[in-house]
Amino acid sequence: MRLLLVEDDPLLGDGIEAGLCQAGFTVDWAHDGRAAENALRAEEFSAVVLDLGLPGELDGMAVLSRLRNRGQAVPVLILTARDTVPDKLAGLDGGADDYLVKPFDLDELAARLRALIRRSHGRPTALLSYAEVTLDPAARRVTANGQPVELSSREFALLEALLENSGRILARSQLERLIYGWNEEPESNAVEVHVHHLRRKLGAELIRTVRGVGYTIGTAA
Amino acid sequence: MNVPRPAGYSLRRRLLWLLLTTIALSWLATVGAVFLRAHEMADELFDAQLVQMAKSLLATVAARPDETPPTLEAAAYGHTQELVFQVWRRHDGHATLLMRSADAPQAPLTEAEGFSERDWGQQLWRFYSRREQLDDGFYEVQLGQQHAVRYALAEDATRHILIPLLGGLPLLALAIWFAVGRALRPLRTVTKAVETRQPEALDALAMPQAPQEVQPLIDALNELFARIRRTLDSERQFTANAAHELRTPLAALKTQAQVALRAEAESARQRALGHVIEGVDRMTRLTQQLLTLARLDPENMARKHRPVELHALAMRVAGLLTAAAHAKNIRLSIEGAREATIEGNTELLQVLLRNLLDNAIRYTPEGGAVTVSIQGEGNALALAVADSGPGIPEAERQRALHRFERLGNSRGEGSGLGLSIVARIAELHDAGFLLEQSEAGGLRASVRFGG
Numbered sequence: 001m002r003l004l005l006v007e008d009d010p011l012l013g014d015g016i017e018a019g020l021c022q023a024g025f026t027v028d029w030a031h032d033g034r035a036a037e038n039a040l041r042a043e044e045f046s047a048v049v050l051d052l053g054l055p056g057e058l059d060g061m062a063v064l065s066r067l068r069n070r071g072q073a074v075p076v077l078i079l080t081a082r083d084t085v086p087d088k089l090a091g092l093d094g095g096a097d098d099y100l101v102k103p104f105d106l107d108e109l110a111a112r113l114r115a116l117i118r119r120s121h122g123r124p125t126a127l128l129s130y131a132e133v134t135l136d137p138a139a140r141r142v143t144a145n146g147q148p149v150e151l152s153s154r155e156f157a158l159l160e161a162l163l164e165n166s167g168r169i170l171a172r173s174q175l176e177r178l179i180y181g182w183n184e185e186p187e188s189n190a191v192e193v194h195v196h197h198l199r200r201k202l203g204a205e206l207i208r209t210v211r212g213v214g215y216t217i218g219t220a221a
Numbered sequence: 222m223n224v225p226r227p228a229g230y231s232l233r234r235r236l237l238w239l240l241l242t243t244i245a246l247s248w249l250a251t252v253g254a255v256f257l258r259a260h261e262m263a264d265e266l267f268d269a270q271l272v273q274m275a276k277s278l279l280a281t282v283a284a285r286p287d288e289t290p291p292t293l294e295a296a297a298y299g300h301t302q303e304l305v306f307q308v309w310r311r312h313d314g315h316a317t318l319l320m321r322s323a324d325a326p327q328a329p330l331t332e333a334e335g336f337s338e339r340d341w342g343q344q345l346w347r348f349y350s351r352r353e354q355l356d357d358g359f360y361e362v363q364l365g366q367q368h369a370v371r372y373a374l375a376e377d378a379t380r381h382i383l384i385p386l387l388g389g390l391p392l393l394a395l396a397i398w399f400a401v402g403r404a405l406r407p408l409r410t411v412t413k414a415v416e417t418r419q420p421e422a423l424d425a426l427a428m429p430q431a432p433q434e435v436q437p438l439i440d441a442l443n444e445l446f447a448r449i450r451r452t453l454d455s456e457r458q459f460t461a462n463a464a465h466e467l468r469t470p471l472a473a474l475k476t477q478a479q480v481a482l483r484a485e486a487e488s489a490r491q492r493a494l495g496h497v498i499e500g501v502d503r504m505t506r507l508t509q510q511l512l513t514l515a516r517l518d519p520e521n522m523a524r525k526h527r528p529v530e531l532h533a534l535a536m537r538v539a540g541l542l543t544a545a546a547h548a549k550n551i552r553l554s555i556e557g558a559r560e561a562t563i564e565g566n567t568e569l570l571q572v573l574l575r576n577l578l579d580n581a582i583r584y585t586p587e588g589g590a591v592t593v594s595i596q597g598e599g600n601a602l603a604l605a606v607a608d609s610g611p612g613i614p615e616a617e618r619q620r621a622l623h624r625f626e627r628l629g630n631s632r633g634e635g636s637g638l639g640l641s642i643v644a645r646i647a648e649l650h651d652a653g654f655l656l657e658q659s660e661a662g663g664l665r666a667s668v669r670f671g672g
Contacts, residue, residue: 009469009470009473011470011477011496011499011500011503012469012470012472012475012476014473014477014481014496015472015473015476015477015480015496017479018480018484018489018492018493019476019479019480019483022480022483023250026505053465080465081464081465081467081468081469081472082461082463082464082465087461089609093601096565101468101476102468102469102471102472103471103472103476104472104475105470105473105506106475106476106479106480106483107479122350203596209590
């Protein structure tokens with residue numbers, strides 16, 4: 001689950017990045033509005049954590065309104081020190097999906113992000129499942145036939161992405177972007193390796209290879 | 222508006238009474254004048270009538286003195302008791318009553334010649350006596366008329382004017398009541414507009430149709446609204462900035478602490494805990510700055526001004542910051558007058574210079590230069606700190622002095638309080654504080670004492 005974090009404060013940004021990584025997200029961190037704008041134009045994210053008070057000519061609200069004007073529906077959670085009702089109204093009516101006031105709790109932030117992502121996929125329950133495999137994003141637990149399965153964080157992220165998009169074929173490059181952040185340089189066959197491990201742990205039939213295109217779980221249209 | 226308050230007078234009621242009294246008084250004067258004039262005219266009219274009648278009677282008697290009957294019934298001359306007359310003949314020293322009206326007495330009506338007035342039978346009468354010398358002696362006609370007749374005429378005329386006026390007075394009062402009420406309606410409209418406002422609505426009242434007399438009130442109200450709005454805006458801006466500056470480091474602290482709690486790798490925990498300490502340091506600095514700013518409020522500051530030698534002060538403060546400058550390989554130098562003494566508060570001036578130098582070192586890139594200069598200009602002394610950093614665009618320099626205001630190019634560092642502290646200390650020393658571009662293209666902050 002790849003997130004864009006937009007935060008100008010180095011200490012806070014660092015903390016959120018580390019905390020969300022611990023919670024299983026892949027996090028890219030933009031330090032100002034301009035960088036956020038560029039990232040949002042170029043890449044796809046599962047959700048955006050947006051600070052409002054940003055230095056430079058583009059503040060958080062400007063980034064948000066530009067994003068929505070481009071028709072991008074990615075869930076946005078505003079994370080700000082501005083706690084007045086008019087500020088919240090402006091944020092939510094300006095296109096944000098959620099609003100969290102600093103200081104906040106990391107667990108709450110992660111849970112809200114999971115909920116936002118779940119809703120953006122039109123999924124009513126917190127659990128992701130297909131056939132006998134069930135993935136709990138909050139508890140970071142996977143079971144197959146009711147038995148817990150140990151996965152590495154990359155394997156978990158890969159499985160989560162495939163389950164989240166079950167029925168769709170995801171290209172290898174797409175999967176790579178979803179599970180690796182800007183600062184990480186994956187091995188060229190990293191995705192194949194993770195898929196191989198997943199098949200070994202969960203059974204060969206779960207993840208199908210669509211030759212020349214990518215991977216899918218479920219019946220691809 | 223439920224607060225009890227001393228009752229002011231009602232403009233409407235006051236105007237009503239004022240107008241009604243004035244009008245009623247002027248009407249009374251008019252009616253009085255009409256009455257007097259009518260009375261005067263009645264006098265003239267009836268007097269002329271009396272004279273005319275006297276002449277006719279004399280003529281009648283003179284023509285046929287023996288044929289006239291001694292008394293005439295009222296019917297004969299068409300008048301009631303209000304008019305009486307006698308015709309006398311004076312001959313050889315005694316008078317003979319030749320003729321009289323039925324209700325006239327046997328005795329002469331009056332002794333005076335011409336017009337006279339006296340009470341007769343409980344009434345005031347007006348008499349006229351006329352004598353004429355005819356062939357066979359003196360004839361005298363005496364006529365009497367009740368004065369009341371004349372009053373009656375004047376009264377009648379007056380009454381005819383007075384009744385419609387009195388009847389009109391209540392109507393007039395009603396008309397005034399409504400007219401004044403109508404004229405005061407714009408005031409009620411303004412009141413209602415202000416009363417029904419939401420407390421946060423501070424935009425101008427728009428009343429294009431307001432009369433000239435009410436417009437100044439609306440203008441004054443709008444001016445007030447604008448002033449309150451400006452004050453509130455700056456308060457709100459300050460609160461928002463303060464919230465950001467206080468909450469962000471707290472959020473960072475909490476987040477880093479949670480990361481440390483959850484970290485599985487020891488290195489990650491160490492790193493997060495290091496950040497926690499960094500965050501606490503930042504909060505400490507911020508708290509210190511806030512406390513400094515709070516102490517700078519005039520009530521809290523006893524003005525203990527003593528001679529302060531600026532060069533020594535600069536040496537002392539620069540000494541405290543050498544390590545920081547050294548870490549970034551920044552050349553820190555002091556130039557200018559050796560002897561420059563001003564009256565001031567040593568501790569505060571130390572805080573001032575420290576803030577300026579702190580800023581300069583923070584924003585100057587590695588290998589740059591920061592210069593403290595002390596210059597005498599006539600009676601004035603200028604203490605300036607120039608750096609080779611990015612500077613502040615001219616348009617943003619004023620904003621840089623506001624509390625908690627951070628500018629576009631500052632990233633994360635600093636609280637936005639430093640320059641407002643400097644500005645405040647300068648103000649307490651009656652010194653001018655100026656931000657301009659330094660020779661190296663960075664910022665030059667100068668404080669001018671005296672002169």
